[in-house]
Amino acid sequence: MSEKSTIADLQQKIALYEDMNAYRQLYELLNERLFWFVFSFVKSREAAEEIVSDVFIKLWKIRDELPSIRNLQVFLYVIARNYSLNYIIKEYKYPHVSLDEIQLDVSTPINPEELYISTEMSEKINKAIAELPAQCRLIFRMVREDGLKHKEVADILNLSKTTIRNQLVIAVRKITQAIRPHLEPVTAKQRYGQ
Amino acid sequence: MKDEKIWELIVLKLSGETTPDQEAELEEALKQRPDLALQAGLLEGVWSSRQEREQPDTADSFNRHLQRLSNHLSDGTLKYDTEARSTRRTFSLRAILPVAIAACLALGIILVLLGTRKEKVPVAAAQNEVWTKKGSRSKLTLPDGTQVWLNASSKVTYGNDFNGDTRKVTLEGEAFFEVTKRNGIPFIIHTDMVDVKVLGTALNVRAYADEKITETALISGAVEIVLQRNPEKKIILRPDEKLVVRNDTATLTKPEPILLLTQVHYLDKKQQNPPVEALWMKNKLVFDGETLQQIALKLERWYDVKVIIQDKQLEDVQYSGIFENEDISEVLYALQLTGNFRYTIRKKVVTIGL
Numbered sequence: 001m002s003e004k005s006t007i008a009d010l011q012q013k014i015a016l017y018e019d020m021n022a023y024r025q026l027y028e029l030l031n032e033r034l035f036w037f038v039f040s041f042v043k044s045r046e047a048a049e050e051i052v053s054d055v056f057i058k059l060w061k062i063r064d065e066l067p068s069i070r071n072l073q074v075f076l077y078v079i080a081r082n083y084s085l086n087y088i089i090k091e092y093k094y095p096h097v098s099l100d101e102i103q104l105d106v107s108t109p110i111n112p113e114e115l116y117i118s119t120e121m122s123e124k125i126n127k128a129i130a131e132l133p134a135q136c137r138l139i140f141r142m143v144r145e146d147g148l149k150h151k152e153v154a155d156i157l158n159l160s161k162t163t164i165r166n167q168l169v170i171a172v173r174k175i176t177q178a179i180r181p182h183l184e185p186v187t188a189k190q191r192y193g194q
Numbered sequence: 195m196k197d198e199k200i201w202e203l204i205v206l207k208l209s210g211e212t213t214p215d216q217e218a219e220l221e222e223a224l225k226q227r228p229d230l231a232l233q234a235g236l237l238e239g240v241w242s243s244r245q246e247r248e249q250p251d252t253a254d255s256f257n258r259h260l261q262r263l264s265n266h267l268s269d270g271t272l273k274y275d276t277e278a279r280s281t282r283r284t285f286s287l288r289a290i291l292p293v294a295i296a297a298c299l300a301l302g303i304i305l306v307l308l309g310t311r312k313e314k315v316p317v318a319a320a321q322n323e324v325w326t327k328k329g330s331r332s333k334l335t336l337p338d339g340t341q342v343w344l345n346a347s348s349k350v351t352y353g354n355d356f357n358g359d360t361r362k363v364t365l366e367g368e369a370f371f372e373v374t375k376r377n378g379i380p381f382i383i384h385t386d387m388v389d390v391k392v393l394g395t396a397l398n399v400r401a402y403a404d405e406k407i408t409e410t411a412l413i414s415g416a417v418e419i420v421l422q423r424n425p426e427k428k429i430i431l432r433p434d435e436k437l438v439v440r441n442d443t444a445t446l447t448k449p450e451p452i453l454l455l456t457q458v459h460y461l462d463k464k465q466q467n468p469p470v471e472a473l474w475m476k477n478k479l480v481f482d483g484e485t486l487q488q489i490a491l492k493l494e495r496w497y498d499v500k501v502i503i504q505d506k507q508l509e510d511v512q513y514s515g516i517f518e519n520e521d522i523s524e525v526l527y528a529l530q531l532t533g534n535f536r537y538t539i540r541k542k543v544v545t546i547g548l
Contacts (some may be wrong), residue, residue, distance in 0.1 A: 027256050053259045054272045060263060086274040125240055143209050144241055150211060168205040169198075175240060176233045 003029075003147065007072050014059075015066035027056055030073065033146040034080050040138055041084035047091070051083045073148070077156040128178030132171055139164055140171040195223045197230070204234050208241045322356075325349035326367075329498030331474070336363070339374040340381065343475040346495040347402070368400040370475045373415070387439045391418040397431075398472045404491060411436040411458045411471035434458050436471060461516075479517040479525065485510050486533070486546070493544065497522040504547035508535050 007029070013022035031052060039048040058079055059066075069075050129137060135157075142153045143164070150164045157164075203220040206212045212220065224231040266272070324344065326332045332344045337357045342350055348367025356362065361381040373381045373392045381392040385401035387408040395415025401408045410419055412431040419429045419437055429437055438454040458469035459482055468475070470482045479496050481489050487509040490501035499522060503509055511533055517525050526537045526544065537546045 024256060027259065031255060049255065049258070050262075051274060053262045054274060056259055057263050057266050058272060058275060083272075083274040090274065150209060165202060165205055168209070169201045172205055172208065172237050173201060176237060179233070179236055179240075 004073075011066050011069070011072045014063050018063065023056075023060065026059075030076060031056075034076060037077060037138075037142070037146070038080050038084050040134075040141075041081075042087055042091075047087060051080065051087060054083055055080050071152065071155075074152045074155050077148075077152075081156060124178045125175055128175045129171075132174055136167045136171050139167045143168060195219075195226075200224070200227065200230055204230075204237065207234075208237060321351050321353055323349060323351050327498065328495050331477075336361070338376060338379075338381075341372040343370040345369065345400075345474050346498075365399055365401055367402050368398070368474070370396070370398045370472050372396045385422075387422055387441055388437075389420040389422065391420065393417060398475075400471075402491075402495075405488075406441055408439045408441055409436060409471070410439075411469065413458070413468065413472060429455070431455075434460075434469070473516065477518060479520075481513050481515050483512050483514050485512050486529075486535075489513060489529070490546075493522060493525070499539075499542045499544050501544045501546065504545060505535075508533070508546060508548065 007026065010019075010022040010026040010029075013019035014026065034052045034055060035048050038051045039045065042048055042051065055076055059076065066072070129140065132140065139153055139157070142148045142156070143150065148156070150161050150168075153159075154161045154164050200220070200223050203212065203216055203223070206216060207220055224234060324332065324334050324342075326344050326346055326348050328347045331346055334342050334344065334350070336342060336352065338361055340361070342363075344350060345368035348365070348369055350369060351364040352362065359379065361376070361379055362384065363382070364384040366385070371381075371383065371392065373395050383390040383392065383399055385399065385408055386403065387401065388410065390397070390399060390410055393416045395417055396413040397415070397417055398411040398413070399409070400411075410417065410431065412433055412435055414433050416433075417431050419431065421427050421429075421439065431437055434457055436456050436458045438456065458471050460469045461467065467473070470480050473480045479492070481492070484492075486503060490503055493499060493501050513529055513533065515525075515528060517528070520528075522544065523539055526539070526546075529535075530537060535546050535548060537544060539545075
């Protein structure tokens with residue numbers, strides 16, 4: 001079963017039967033990504049856990065209305081985003097907060113065990129990802145790691161689909177630039193050899 | 195094709211959002227641009243190499259979440275929820291129940307506390323008592339025809355007025371009931387922790403004073419359970435459900451959870467045999483993922499022995515197994531095959547150590 005239909009299935013079980021098991025499965029499926037999503041805004045593990053927990057409490061409270069929600073994952077991300085913003089407003093007394101202004105803390109480690117990426121290279125990649133503009137990094141992560149569609153990320157972050165795509169282009173080009181020096185010595189040698 | 199356009203296609207491809215046309219377009223474009231093709235290939239590697247992010251243990255985190263959820267339901271609004279006021283705030287018992295039950299999943303089976311027990315309520319004068327000693331089991335038929343299988347070291351008490359308006363029995367220990375249906379006359383099993391109101395049923399109730407939990411497992415029919423500690427809370431069990439109530443919460447620092455609703459455990463898919471919870475009445479001694487400490491209690495009752503575990507580290511090791519007509523040395527021998535312990539049996543004392 002695809003993840004989408006798994007989520008839809010759990011959604012239905014929770015709505016119709018108040019199925020605690022389904023609720024738990026949904027939590028286990030989405031907790032981690034929502035945690036990191038929220039963490040990137042609030043930068044506190046405790047707060048992030050609390051907020052994600054609140055998101056799931058909210059889910060439980062409105063379980064009767066679940067059948068009318070078309071994309072539950074996006075729905076939960078949106079709640080998570082709103083709670084995060086409210087948290088920041090409440091805790092830091094920022095007068096106005098928009099996504100672009102928030103310093104996002106998103107790290108995206110690359111697994112060096114991947115065959116053809118050396119440790120040195122993966123360090124460079126990680127560094128390149130870390131140096132991406134915050135929003136760009138967040139989008140990169142939501143698409144790559146959370147497997148969200150461009151449209152879904154656009155809905156969650158209140159941006160256009162084109163913006164999402166453009167941000168991803170920026171991300172992958174930056175990453176490619178980081179890798180490039182590894183490719184060049186070979187061509188350089190060849191050039192000098194001639 | 196312009197670089198910008200190629201990059202867009204690369205991004206779409208990485209995200210798994212290309213149409214077949216776009217994919218062909220990209221492939222064609224990359225043939226012309228081997229430099230970009232190489233980078234696209236590397237990016238694919240980067241893209242697919244996700245590292246597991248460091249994450250607090252999900253089970254723990256879910257348990258903490260349930261704790262917050264159950265606290266929340268009695269409290270009200272969500273701190274960061276701006277729309278909270280528009281949503282319903284009142285919860286029916288039915289709505290809270292699954293939560294309370296789920297909250298128990300939290301600490302549920304890890305019932306680590308042993309404590310002092312409440313004094314038994316003194317019973318009225320005209321009482322019938324049937325009890326079993328350690329090492330023996332018994333079966334009795336109540337005046338209404340209800341059959342009761344009594345496990346070792348257990349006691350059933352009922353008054354002379356048993357067959358009147360209500361049928362009440364008091365249970366200490368473990369018993370399996372096959373309750374005769376009498377319309378309009380409920381059958382109530384009192385234990386220290388719960389009252390079980392039976393509506394025509396087969397069920398197993400386990401309420402040993404020296405155990406940490408009280409268990410009600412329903413095989414057929416329906417029962418309504420009232421917690422002694424919280425009489426407003428009524429829990430209705432459906433067949434094959436089991437309610438586990440923690441016997442002692444006094445020493446808990448945090449508020450409950452004290453309940454766990456689970457399914458009874460059938461060993462065979464076809465469910466031809468009774469579930470694990472009721473196998474004892476078929477003369478089978480069952481350990482279902484139980485710790486050596488729990489097993490020791492069971493052995494003491496089943497064989498009328500004293501079991502001493504010398505090394506604390508052995509206490510929490512879990513074992514499963516079913517024994518039928520085997521004497522205690524055979525049981526211990528089987529257990530120590532899988533466990534790392536030695537045992538001695540002297541008269542009626544079993545000593546288990548490293």
